[in-house]
Amino acid sequence: MVDNKQQWKAWLYLAPALVLLLIFTVWPIINTVRMSLLENYSGLRAAAGETFKFGFNNFIQVVKYKQFVQCLINTILLTVLTVPISTLLALVISVCLNSIKFLSRFLQTIFFLPYVTNSIAIGMVFAAMFNIVGSFFGTQNEIITTAGIINNVIEFFGGHRINWINAGSTYAANIAVMTIYIVWNALPFKILILLGGLQSVNKQYYDAAKVDGTSRWRVFWRITVPLLSPMIIYVVITGFIGGFKEYSSIVGIFGETMGPADASGRLNTMVGFIYDALKTNKQGRASAAALILFGIILVVTLVQLRWSKKRVHY
């Protein structure tokens, strides 16, 4: 039933958002498409009056890049690893936070603090935790000033030191560190959303379940998760979108070289590629890469939405 009045009203309500989006989001996207289709487009060159011919050469260049597949793999790998882990962890933390009474306000406040933490500080913490300060690993002259907190802990329990991010570290170790970092970074936001969602769920369900003596596990899967499903699908979808755009977290740990000292660029991502292209004002190429990334995210999101339609309980 779509009556005319509702139509009219809907567009009225949406008008402010749509107008602003048209100007500040849709128009830039159209411009992005335009730039991607002009061969070797550069905004600064264009300002000098240079014209560019129409073509797909930007897209070809992106795909032909030696490290393109590596960038793509890194992007996808990090997303696929971090989104489920951070979502699950945030869900468990939120449920726990919501289930306690004693200290609940205090703990909720603590999980709130990361919002006021400077991102530089977060990067530094990781350096302190994973960075081995020292040189000449693997040679007879190996010198280590500090192996980092994590390695200290590992060694305390009799384990072997792991080279996480320095010269000679393995790809797997690098990815492990990035996964921890990104999950850590993503947790506060997800907790905020999920906790907000949980606080909207009526306690009566739980009271009912309590009376019936339903097990916690059952309550969690049969009541909490379904009732929270709209928020869960929200954090998953936005998590995927954010994950595909990962860049600054890698710079935070590995620096602009996007990799350990002996393998620079190994952890580069699609957005990292876009930044590289923008550095020399290759906006055509950057736009093409952005649209390729857009295509990938779009497909993934559509699949998720389709899947969620059947499962999300509104």
Added chain:
Amino acid sequence: MKKKELEEKEVQIEETPVVEEIKEEMVQDEPDMIKEEKERSSRVAPVVMASEEEQNKDMAKIVSAQKVLKVVFKVLVYLFLCVMALAVLFPFYWMINSSLKTLAEYKRPVPTFFPAEGIQWGNYAEAFTAANLGTLFINTVFVGIVSTILSLVITVLSAFAFARLDFKGKNILFAALLATMMIPGELFTITNYTTVTNLGWLSTYVVLIVPFLVSVFYIYLLRQNFLQIPNELYLAAKVDGTSDIKYLWKVMIPLALPTLISITILKMMGAWNSYIWPRLVANDTAHSMITNGLRNAFTDTTGDVNYPVQMAAVALVSLPLFLVFIFLRKYIMKGVSRSGLKG
């Protein structure tokens, strides 16, 4: 216990009659699985039938066993929360720790967990006096509050349209909006800069507020929340002749308050921490934002950033905001905690 009940009563009295009514209706709208659960447990219950005495004894046993289990579980929950809290807190602690160090100590290869060269309160003093904090603070508060309020209004209206109204192309439009989130924003900057230049908005408050008022991110979040409120309520309200706006104000907004608070926090924090865009479009002193003043103030003579002082500045600027939210949240949550959705 008693206090709790009292509180509950108070809260209920405060609630508007409309919400009361709706809640009653919502209770009837139980999801299937809950009914299923109830049926299952009632079927199982009669099996444990014995003499009353025995039953009582058994019950006592079960209850005590359950109590132990409960305590163990609680301990585990607290333990888990504390460990996670420590993990989450670590960077925050590190920020405070760094903000109290000298630059030389900050640069040490082996990081220190407590300022070894004495606590440098001077960093805070320097951060406080370095920038033109007065104007910057007022600018930032103004921009933060105005953009948060406008943003909330736009978000609520749009989310309402997507969640409650039917119109042609709704799903396509929504999918298109979601799609706009998927393009890396860095590419927008240049085009948007040209746009605001052409609009003549450079170095005004408008340019600091308007371009980022709409966030699909928040619209989507609130829509998810609104969708959880049963549609029947809306239709009923329609029959009663309640206007959309009144319904929104009296029903939807109270029910979605937790989410709206989350959005407020995110938006405020965003406005508070935004840096690149304000610097680009309003780099005159009259419209500078706090982060611009702060970040620029702490390069030492050689152009190196004096990170300890910068950390001090960030802590100094963020903490009042943080305290305001703690207060706000506590205050608002009181009213919200009992008025859940779906029930």
Added chain:
Amino acid sequence: MKKFRLVLSLILAFLAVFTLVGCKESTNPSGDFGITLEEIIANAKKLSYSDQGQGQQQVTGTPNFNVPEGGYDGSAVTIKFYHTMGKNLVTVLDKYIKKFNEIYPNITVDQKQIGNYDGVRDQISTELPAGNEPNIAYCYPDHVALYNLTGKVVHLDNLINSTIADDARNGGQIGLTAAQKADFIKGYYEEGSQFGDGLMYTMPFSKSTEVLYYNETFFTANSIPVPTHWFNESEDDTTSLEAVCKKIKELKPDCIPLGYDSEANWFITMAEQCGADYTSATGDHYLFSNPTMKTLMAKFREWYQLGYITTQKLYGSYTSGLFVADENDSSTTNSYMSIGSSAGATHQRPEKVTVTKEDGTESSEYPFVVGIASIPQMSTTYQRVISQGPSVCIFNKSNPQEVVASWLLVKYLTTSTIFQAEFSSVSGYVPVLHSVAQNEQYAKMIAKADGTTNIAYLSAKVCLEQADFYYTSPAFNGSSVARDQVGALLTTILSKEADNAVKMINDAFQDAIDECEYQG
């Protein structure tokens, strides 16, 4: 098997170092790339300051700005100036803008700090297409190359050479006098014409370079000479960095003798000192993959594996932190030499420690005295040190008066001895004028130079002494890509595990070149 091979290669590397001179041709692995280290040194020694090509580059372009006939007509203009100066420098700048306004009351200067250097670059490259760029900007050469894609960067040639009278100054002219031109330190001034067409794009504003910091206390105690050149040139060479590192390593096996802060500077400086190709502003840009550079990198790989040297990225922290670390603290390691920016001298000074004297009184003292010297060279007759630090460029505007007014400010700031003296003493940067050394205040300051309290003055003093040695590398859109790539290339070659080092080095160079060609 792998370990065994590694040990074996290490032993071989050791042998190679010990018997370097004895049997150079046969076992010296430096011969793997078609040139030996001895040949490289011999080539470097043949270089002289006069046949340094880039400085006297032929002018092939036509300047894009002509000074209006009346010069500056005294009209009211506002000049926007973007920079990265911190608070204390802005104070100095404001003071001299005031003085500037006494001469030119109608030129309003609106100076703005825009974050750091990258911040300035990003801001201006966004503003350029919309036409909102400032009049004057602090810049690095690669930024100017980027801005120049729009053709809006003013060529300064006609302004510099203009003899049109400057009405505001009696008897003055718009351009530079011969004396003013000669006052500029040559290497700094020539940076402005490194853009391939010989035209002048920038004026040097305040500069820095790299210097060698060494632990003077330790060097004196163990009678170690300050190294003047990189490699052993004879069997009993004691003043090479190689010999000094070896000696320090023998004395203190757990230390890292030298920390080099910037990998990219190291690579580029080596190319410059050897007369080897790095990049070119015209034609094929990326020329750094050549036998000389490969041979040098192979040699430094050996050094790295012997534990002689490390860099910021390889060490995982600032190398200045390594240099100032306590040598008696067994839980940490330290270095005795550090190559870093001359402007960062205070970071290379250790923290004071409390010392108890014989009479029981306590005092706070620096644990060691820092010495500063020029970095090691390939040839003592062709010394090269990098020139870094900001220059300024001017943007073209539809109103030529704005451009002339911008130039007048730039000229005022860059040719003013007192401004340069005061600015340098506050910033720790090196003045761009010879005459600053004669400035009374500055000379007084330099006279106070020491390796402890006044370490910044000592750094300035060393920089003044090497005024003839500055070089800059060619600038073009993409020169920063080359810089990033060679920095990463160096760390890769030094630290990557490889069974076949020669192949690894060849591959790494090829990868870096490929990346440059693609990104540049």
